[in-house]
Amino acid sequence: MIMSCSRLTNNNLQPPSYTCTPKFTTSFLPIRLRLRLSPQFPCYKNSALAITNVLKTADSPNISSDLESIFSNSKPTILVSEKLGEGGLDLLRTFANVDCSYNLSPEELCSKISMCDALIVRSGTKVTRQVFEASKGRLKVVGRAGVGIDNVDLQAATEFGCLVVNAPTANTIAAAEHGIALLSAMARNVSQADASIKAGKWERSKYVGVSMVGKTLAIMGFGKVGSEVARRAKGLGMHVVAHDPYAPADRARAIGVELVSFDEAVSTADFISLHMPLTPTTSKVFNDVTFAKMKKGVRIINVARGGVIDEDALLRALDTGLVAQAALDVFCEEPPKDSKLVLHENVIATPHLGASTKEAQEGVAVEIAEAVVGALQGELSATAVNAPMVPAEVLSELAPYVALAEKLGRLAVQLVGGGTGIKSVKVVYRSGRDPNDLDTRLLRAMITKGIIEPISDSIINLVNADFIAKQKGLRISEERVFSTSSSGSPIDSIQVQISNVKSKFESALSENEEISVEGRVKYGKPHLSRVGSFDVDVSLEGNLILCRQVDQPGMIGTVGGILGENNVNVSFMSVGRNFRRKKAIMAICVDEEPDKDTLDKIGHIPAIEEFVFLNL
Ligand SMILES: NC(=O)C1=CN([C@@H]2O[C@H](COP(=O)(O)OP(=O)(O)OC[C@H]3O[C@@H](n4cnc5c(N)ncnc54)[C@H](O)[C@@H]3O)[C@@H](O)[C@H]2O)C=CC1
Numbered sequence: 006m007i008m009s010c011s012r013l014t015n016n017n018l019q020p021p022s023y024t025c026t027p028k029f030t031t032s033f034l035p036i037r038l039r040l041r042l043s044p045q046f047p048c049y050k051n052s053a054l055a056i057t058n059v060l061k062t063a064d065s066p067n068i069s070s071d072l073e074s075i076f077s078n079s080k081p082t083i084l085v086s087e088k089l090g091e092g093g094l095d096l097l098r099t100f101a102n103v104d105c106s107y108n109l110s111p112e113e114l115c116s117k118i119s120m121c122d123a124l125i126v127r128s129g130t131k132v133t134r135q136v137f138e139a140s141k142g143r144l145k146v147v148g149r150a151g152v153g154i155d156n157v158d159l160q161a162a163t164e165f166g167c168l169v170v171n172a173p174t175a176n177t178i179a180a181a182e183h184g185i186a187l188l189s190a191m192a193r194n195v196s197q198a199d200a201s202i203k204a205g206k207w208e209r210s211k212y213v214g215v216s217m218v219g220k221t222l223a224i225m226g227f228g229k230v231g232s233e234v235a236r237r238a239k240g241l242g243m244h245v246v247a248h249d250p251y252a253p254a255d256r257a258r259a260i261g262v263e264l265v266s267f268d269e270a271v272s273t274a275d276f277i278s279l280h281m282p283l284t285p286t287t288s289k290v291f292n293d294v295t296f297a298k299m300k301k302g303v304r305i306i307n308v309a310r311g312g313v314i315d316e317d318a319l320l321r322a323l324d325t326g327l328v329a330q331a332a333l334d335v336f337c338e339e340p341p342k343d344s345k346l347v348l349h350e351n352v353i354a355t356p357h358l359g360a361s362t363k364e365a366q367e368g369v370a371v372e373i374a375e376a377v378v379g380a381l382q383g384e385l386s387a388t389a390v391n392a393p394m395v396p397a398e399v400l401s402e403l404a405p406y407v408a409l410a411e412k413l414g415r416l417a418v419q420l421v422g423g424g425t426g427i428k429s430v431k432v433v434y435r436s437g438r439d440p441n442d443l444d445t446r447l448l449r450a451m452i453t454k455g456i457i458e459p460i461s462d463s464i465i466n467l468v469n470a471d472f473i474a475k476q477k478g479l480r481i482s483e484e485r486v487f488s489t490s491s492s493g494s495p496i497d498s499i500q501v502q503i504s505n506v507k508s509k510f511e512s513a514l515s516e517n518e519e520i521s522v523e524g525r526v527k528y529g530k531p532h533l534s535r536v537g538s539f540d541v542d543v544s545l546e547g548n549l550i551l552c553r554q555v556d557q558p559g560m561i562g563t564v565g566g567i568l569g570e571n572n573v574n575v576s577f578m579s580v581g582r583n584f585r586r587k588k589a590i591m592a593i594c595v596d597e598e599p600d601k602d603t604l605d606k607i608g609h610i611p612a613i614e615e616f617v618f619l620n621l
């Protein structure tokens with residue numbers, strides 16, 4: 006006879022140990038609460054998902070205080086660490102306490118961050134691993150009011166379950182216009198001539214420029230900014246080629262741009278304009294070797310990131326005249342200190358002004374404020390950088406399955422016998438949908454959450470589910486089985502199987518000796534439909550008692566009677582059997598947690614062969 010009363014957590018994917026203590030734990034209660042819609046945010050239908058998937062952070066020590074801030078009237082706190090447009094600030098203030106603290110030192114940022122639910126930055130704030138560590142689990146969203154997220158440690162954010170969102174569209178035109186401004190200013194020596202005339206000189210022959218018309222411009226990185234620069238350069242009469250290993254050729258063709266290889270781009274261009282992100286692959290991609298491939302006298306514009314250029318190599322190339330001129334808006338270190346590059350007579354420089362137009366700053370401020378508020382309220386942002394993007398319509402369709410997935414994971418893990426580690430979980434989705442139309446990433450994340458949370462201190466969300474599963478050595482495989490009985494719903498059933506483990510409730514083992522629980526959504530609610538090889542049908546609410554007994558009359562009444570006498574309310578009950586008068590499984594959902602004596606009494610009913618109590 007098996008009885009579970011309290012949960013002892015561990016970190017090694019060992020199932021929970023159960024001991025008979027008088028009082029059942031309520032440690033699962035917040036998890037149930039997290040699945041409810043917050044009454045404060047009625048307009049956000051998907052906040053249940055959000056609260057579960059997005060807001061919770063890994064290893065958060067203060068689940069209850071998080072919940073307080075979500076479910077009570079207290080507002081979240083958003084730290085804005087760099088200047089943000091008023092429109093965005095106004096929007097943030099309607100929802101949160103907004104702390105605008107600019108020019109914080111790394112230490113000051115770390116000391117403030119544990120009091121903040123979200124942080125909004127531009128390019129000047131380094132959001133390092135230390136920041137996530139210092140947040141002690143409270144920081145749920147980092148909003149980058151702009152495009153480049155190279156100043157945010159994405160790996161650390163993911164490990165800590167913190168969502169990172171950016172504002173990828175509102176400054177595109179500003180950056181492109183700045184690129185064109187630098188291109189023209191460089192070609193016609195505008196900055197140098199301006200400084201000269203202000204110094205009282207009149208140097209007309211010194212500042213003879215070069216024409217742009219008919220020249221070849223190579224755009225490196227044909228994304229949003231790169232293609233807008235291309236469009237404008239075409240208007241200046243330039244011949245434009247682009248290099249971007251990931252850009253679709255038809256988009257380039259549509260604006261009359263030829264996509265070429267890296268070498269062809271750099272070796273044929275008179276002007277090279279950089280528009281790729283700074284990543285490990287693009288770091289210092291413009292170096293001595295690449296400069297050597299360029300046409301002598303080439304001119305370079307960088308409105309992307311300083312780090313894509315080896316600045317020392319550029320200085321050498323300028324000194325030899327291999328590169329005639331450079332126009333730089335971005336630098337490896339910002340602001341640059343004692344930079345020979347900035348002081349070079351053939352360099353014009355601006356202090357990272359690409360996105361700095363009034364219009365762009367208002368735009369990114371509103372764009373990021375909407376994304377951060379949405380994320381805090383539970384929406385999965387379309388601009389999430391470190392979480393799978395799930396379109397809103399998919400999200401709302403999958404909402405009841407998300408709850409089902411988490412509960413099945415939670416049930417399955419509690420059925421594992423103590424002492425056995427879990428290594429391999431298989432999820433089978435039965436659906437009439439084409440597999441390509443079924444996005445199961447969210448469901449897999451929730452099953453992972455359901456499995457791992459009861460047996461470790463980690464708090465899992467959509468951001469970190471895969472990472473934590475991998476870290477714990479848990480392999481989750483998925484199978485989609487075509488089912489003809491589909492009634493238009495995206496999924497007929499979800500089955501969670503845990504293999505190579507013992508079960509504390511033997512009847513939960515399938516013919517293949519795997520723990521197997523299966524569920525479906527009925528009337529919009531998660532239901533348990535099968536345990537091992539027994540069919541059952543109970544709504545997954547409250548707590549669950551599973552009993553295996555000899556199939557005989559009076560069992561429902563006997564068990565129901567014991568629960569009733571002890572003031573435990575039964576919400577659902579279902580009996581499944583394989584053969585008449587042989588073995589049957591009784592699944593009983595109860596609102597309250599029965600005390601030890603009540604469970605003892607059930608265990609002592611002679612016909613009951615095994616039973617288990619499970620928190621949902
Ligand atoms: N100076 C400033 O104030 C601003 C700078 N930026 C910088 O410009 C970059 C581009 O911005 P968007 O066009 O909005 O981003 P985007 O994501 O639309 O475009 C980036 C393009 O670079 C391409 N790419 C990636 N790796 C590449 C490689 N190795 N070689 C060539 N192309 C590669 C991508 O496929 C993508 O098409 C941002 O990452 C940011 O660093 C953006 C806005 C303002």
Ligand SMILES: O=C(O)C(=O)COP(=O)(O)O
Pocket residue numbers: 127128129150151152153154176357358359360361
């Ligand atoms: O959006 C970007 O990537 C930018 O580089 C703009 O940076 P900023 O927000 O002006 O510090």
